[in-house]
Amino acid sequence: MKDLLFAVCLLAGLALTNSVQASDWRAVCLKLCKCEIRPWFSPSSMYNAAPTVDCNDLGLLSLPERLPSDTQVLLSQANSIAKIESPLDYLVNLTEVDLSRNNISSLSDVYLGHLPQLLSLHLEENWLSSLHDNCLENFPNLQELYVNHNLLSLISAEAFRGLNKLLRLHLNSNQLRAIRTEWFQDLFQLEILMIGENPITRIQDMNFKPLINLRSLVLTRMNLTEIPDSALFGLDKLESVSFYDNMFPKVPQAALRQVRNLKFLDLNKNPIERIQRGDFVDMIHLKELGINSMPELVSIDSFAVHNLPELTKIEATNNPRLSFIHPNAFSKLPKLESLMLNSNALRALHHVMVESLPNLQEVSMHSNPIYCDCVIRWINMNKTKVRFMDPDALLCAGPSEFEGRLVRHVHFREMADICLPLISPESLPDQVNLGAGNSVSLHCRAFGDPEPEIYWVTPSGEKILPQMFTKKYHLHPEGTFDINGITENEAGQYTCVAHNLIGADMRSVSVVVNGYYPLPVNESLQIQVKGIEPHLVRISWVQPKGSLVSNIKWSTTSQQPSLQFTAHVLSDVKTFNLTHLQPLMQYEVCVEIKDLQSRYLKNCINVSTTEVSIGKTDDGIRDGLIIGIIALLLIVSAVFCSFICMLWRSDHLYRKLRNQQSALLPSHIKPI
CATH class of the missing domain: 3.80.10.10 (Ribonuclease Inhibitor)
Known part of the structure; x- marks a missing residue:
C-alpha cells in the first residue's frame, strides 16, 4: 500500500513538474522566442543536438525572465540589450550564449551568474571599450570568446585570468594600439588568436611567447610595416599565419623562419x-x-x-x-x-x-x-x-x-x-615623385631568347652595368636599380635597356625631386666622316648626354631602285663602318637617336664612295701576271721532269729485258 502511495505521489510530482516546464516553454517560446532542438557543434567540433532558445532580432531590452531549464544554447543577437541583471546560473546545461549586436558597453553591466559549464560567449558588435581584471572569472571553462568589432582600447593585464581552457579568442576590429604579453599568461591552451584590424603600431619581440599551443594567428589590416625577427619565436605548433592587407614592403622572412611547423601563409594584399x-x-x-x-x-x-x-x-x-x-x-x-x-x-x-x-x-x-x-x-x-x-x-x-x-x-x-627582349610596361611607372634625400628602387624586367641582359642609363648619360655600386647608384643582377639619397642633381629621365644578340628594348622613368625636373636641352646631332674607301665609309657622331642610339640607316641616292640598309646599335657605340658598298656610288647616311626625354634626334649626310684606284689595278695585273708566269714555269718544269723520268725508266726496263733474253738462249746462239 505504501509503495502504491509512493508511486502515485511520484507521478503527481512529475506531472506537476512537466506542467510547470510546459508553462515556462509556453511563456517564453510561444510569445517571444523560438525553442527547438538544433544541431550544435562544440568548440572542439563535437556534434550535439542541443535545446536552443532563439530570441534573435526581437528588439528586446532584456532577456526573458525565465528560460526553459534544459536550455543549452541561448541566442539573443541584434537586440537592444544594455544590461543583464538576472543571472542564468539556474540553466545548468547552458554551454553557449550569443549576445552579439546589442548595446552592451561594459561587462560589469552583464551579470550572467556563475556558469562553469559555459563554453562559448559571443559579445561581438557591441560597445565595449575595456576589459578589466578578472572580468570573465565566472566562466572558468570558457573555450571560445568573441569580443571582436567593439571599441576596445584597454585590456587589463589580467583580464583573461583563469581562462586556462580557452581555445579561440577573437579581438579583431577594435581600437587596440598595443599587444601585451601579460594578456596571454593563462592562455597556454589557446589555439586560435584573431587580433587583426586594430591600429597596433608594431609587434614586439616575444609578444606571443606564452601561447605555446597556438595553431592559427591572424594579424590582418593592422598597417604593419615590419615584424621583429623573434616575434613568433617559440610558437612551435603554429601552422597558419595571416598578414593579409598590411603594409609590408618586403617579405618578413627572418620572422617566418622561426615558425618551424608553418603550413599555411597568407601575405595577400601587401605592397x-x-x-x-x-x-x-x-x-x-x-x-x-x-x-x-x-x-x-x-x-x-x-x-x-x-x-x-x-x-x-x-x-x-x-x-x-x-x-x-x-x-x-x-x-x-x-x-x-x-x-x-x-x-x-x-x-x-x-x-x-x-x-x-x-x-x-x-x-x-x-x-x-x-x-x-x-x-x-x-x-x-x-x-x-x-x-x-x-x-x-x-x-x-x-x-x-x-x-x-x-x-x-x-x-x-x-x-x-629566338626573339627580341621585351620590357613589360607595367613593370616601371612613367613618373616617380621624390623628396630630396629619399631613395627609390626601379624594377626593370624583360623576357627574351637569348635571355637579355639589363643596364640603366642615367640622365647624365652614365651607363650603369649590373653589380656596379656607387654612392648614388646600384644595379642588381635582376635589373632592379637603386638610387640612394637623391638630390635635384639626379632628377631627370632614367632609362632601362634590355638587350640580347637579336636587339634591344628600352623603357624610361621620369624622376622628379622636390617638384624639380630638368628642362630638355635643344642639342644637335653632329655626324663626321672619318674615312671613305671604294667599298667602305667610316662615320662617327657626338651625341647629346643622356641619349640612346636607335638606328643607323643608309641608302643609295644615285641608283634606282634605291637600296636601303638599317643597323641597330646601343648607346656606347659612337663609330660605325658601312661596308659592302659599291664604288663611285652616292649614299645618304642617317643617324637617329632617341634621347631620354623620348625625343628623336636625326641628322643625315650625303657621302660618295671612291673609285677603285688605277695604280692599284695595274699593280694587281702585274702581280697576277708574275704569279701566272711562275705557275707556268712550275708546270713546264714538272712536265719536263716527268718526261726525263719516263725516259730513264724505259731505258732501264729495256736493259733488264735484254739481260733476261741472253740468259734464256743456248750458249751456241748469240744475240743479234
Missing part, C-alpha cells in the same frame, strides 16, 4: 615590390602560399621559393604589375601541384620553370597579356602534361599578327625560335 631570392626557403612543412592582390609586386626573382618539400599550391593572382617570374624562381618543390598565376601582367611563362616542377598538374595563366613569341612556344609543342586552366581565356596580346587569338590556336612553328 611588396619583389619576392626576392631566399624569401621562402627551407620551410619544410609549408603547404600553401598566398601572394595575391599585391598592387606593387613586379617580379618573383630567382630562387625566391626554394626547397619547400611539402608545398602543394602557390597562389599569385590579381597582381596588376607582376610582369616577370624568373625561370629559376621556383626550385626544389617536388610536391607542387597547382600554380595559380592568372590576372597578372605576365607576358610569358618560361618552360624551364615548368620543367623544374616534377609534380605540377595545373597552371592558371588566363587574363594575362601573353606575348606569343619564342618564350612561350613550348606551350603548343606537346612537351608537357600540365593542364592549363580556362584555356579559352588565354589570349595573345601581341605581336600584332597574333593579337586576340587563343594561345592554343597559334602553332609553335608560327613563332620564332
Whole structure:
C-alpha cells in the first residue's frame, strides 16, 4: 500500500513538474522566442543536438525572465540589450550564449551568474571599450570568446585570468594600439588568436611567447610595416599565419623562419615590390602560399621559393604589375601541384620553370597579356602534361599578327625560335615623385631568347652595368636599380635597356625631386666622316648626354631602285663602318637617336664612295701576271721532269729485258 502511495505521489510530482516546464516553454517560446532542438557543434567540433532558445532580432531590452531549464544554447543577437541583471546560473546545461549586436558597453553591466559549464560567449558588435581584471572569472571553462568589432582600447593585464581552457579568442576590429604579453599568461591552451584590424603600431619581440599551443594567428589590416625577427619565436605548433592587407614592403622572412611547423601563409594584399631570392626557403612543412592582390609586386626573382618539400599550391593572382617570374624562381618543390598565376601582367611563362616542377598538374595563366613569341612556344609543342586552366581565356596580346587569338590556336612553328627582349610596361611607372634625400628602387624586367641582359642609363648619360655600386647608384643582377639619397642633381629621365644578340628594348622613368625636373636641352646631332674607301665609309657622331642610339640607316641616292640598309646599335657605340658598298656610288647616311626625354634626334649626310684606284689595278695585273708566269714555269718544269723520268725508266726496263733474253738462249746462239 505504501509503495502504491509512493508511486502515485511520484507521478503527481512529475506531472506537476512537466506542467510547470510546459508553462515556462509556453511563456517564453510561444510569445517571444523560438525553442527547438538544433544541431550544435562544440568548440572542439563535437556534434550535439542541443535545446536552443532563439530570441534573435526581437528588439528586446532584456532577456526573458525565465528560460526553459534544459536550455543549452541561448541566442539573443541584434537586440537592444544594455544590461543583464538576472543571472542564468539556474540553466545548468547552458554551454553557449550569443549576445552579439546589442548595446552592451561594459561587462560589469552583464551579470550572467556563475556558469562553469559555459563554453562559448559571443559579445561581438557591441560597445565595449575595456576589459578589466578578472572580468570573465565566472566562466572558468570558457573555450571560445568573441569580443571582436567593439571599441576596445584597454585590456587589463589580467583580464583573461583563469581562462586556462580557452581555445579561440577573437579581438579583431577594435581600437587596440598595443599587444601585451601579460594578456596571454593563462592562455597556454589557446589555439586560435584573431587580433587583426586594430591600429597596433608594431609587434614586439616575444609578444606571443606564452601561447605555446597556438595553431592559427591572424594579424590582418593592422598597417604593419615590419615584424621583429623573434616575434613568433617559440610558437612551435603554429601552422597558419595571416598578414593579409598590411603594409609590408618586403617579405618578413627572418620572422617566418622561426615558425618551424608553418603550413599555411597568407601575405595577400601587401605592397611588396619583389619576392626576392631566399624569401621562402627551407620551410619544410609549408603547404600553401598566398601572394595575391599585391598592387606593387613586379617580379618573383630567382630562387625566391626554394626547397619547400611539402608545398602543394602557390597562389599569385590579381597582381596588376607582376610582369616577370624568373625561370629559376621556383626550385626544389617536388610536391607542387597547382600554380595559380592568372590576372597578372605576365607576358610569358618560361618552360624551364615548368620543367623544374616534377609534380605540377595545373597552371592558371588566363587574363594575362601573353606575348606569343619564342618564350612561350613550348606551350603548343606537346612537351608537357600540365593542364592549363580556362584555356579559352588565354589570349595573345601581341605581336600584332597574333593579337586576340587563343594561345592554343597559334602553332609553335608560327613563332620564332629566338626573339627580341621585351620590357613589360607595367613593370616601371612613367613618373616617380621624390623628396630630396629619399631613395627609390626601379624594377626593370624583360623576357627574351637569348635571355637579355639589363643596364640603366642615367640622365647624365652614365651607363650603369649590373653589380656596379656607387654612392648614388646600384644595379642588381635582376635589373632592379637603386638610387640612394637623391638630390635635384639626379632628377631627370632614367632609362632601362634590355638587350640580347637579336636587339634591344628600352623603357624610361621620369624622376622628379622636390617638384624639380630638368628642362630638355635643344642639342644637335653632329655626324663626321672619318674615312671613305671604294667599298667602305667610316662615320662617327657626338651625341647629346643622356641619349640612346636607335638606328643607323643608309641608302643609295644615285641608283634606282634605291637600296636601303638599317643597323641597330646601343648607346656606347659612337663609330660605325658601312661596308659592302659599291664604288663611285652616292649614299645618304642617317643617324637617329632617341634621347631620354623620348625625343628623336636625326641628322643625315650625303657621302660618295671612291673609285677603285688605277695604280692599284695595274699593280694587281702585274702581280697576277708574275704569279701566272711562275705557275707556268712550275708546270713546264714538272712536265719536263716527268718526261726525263719516263725516259730513264724505259731505258732501264729495256736493259733488264735484254739481260733476261741472253740468259734464256743456248750458249751456241748469240744475240743479234
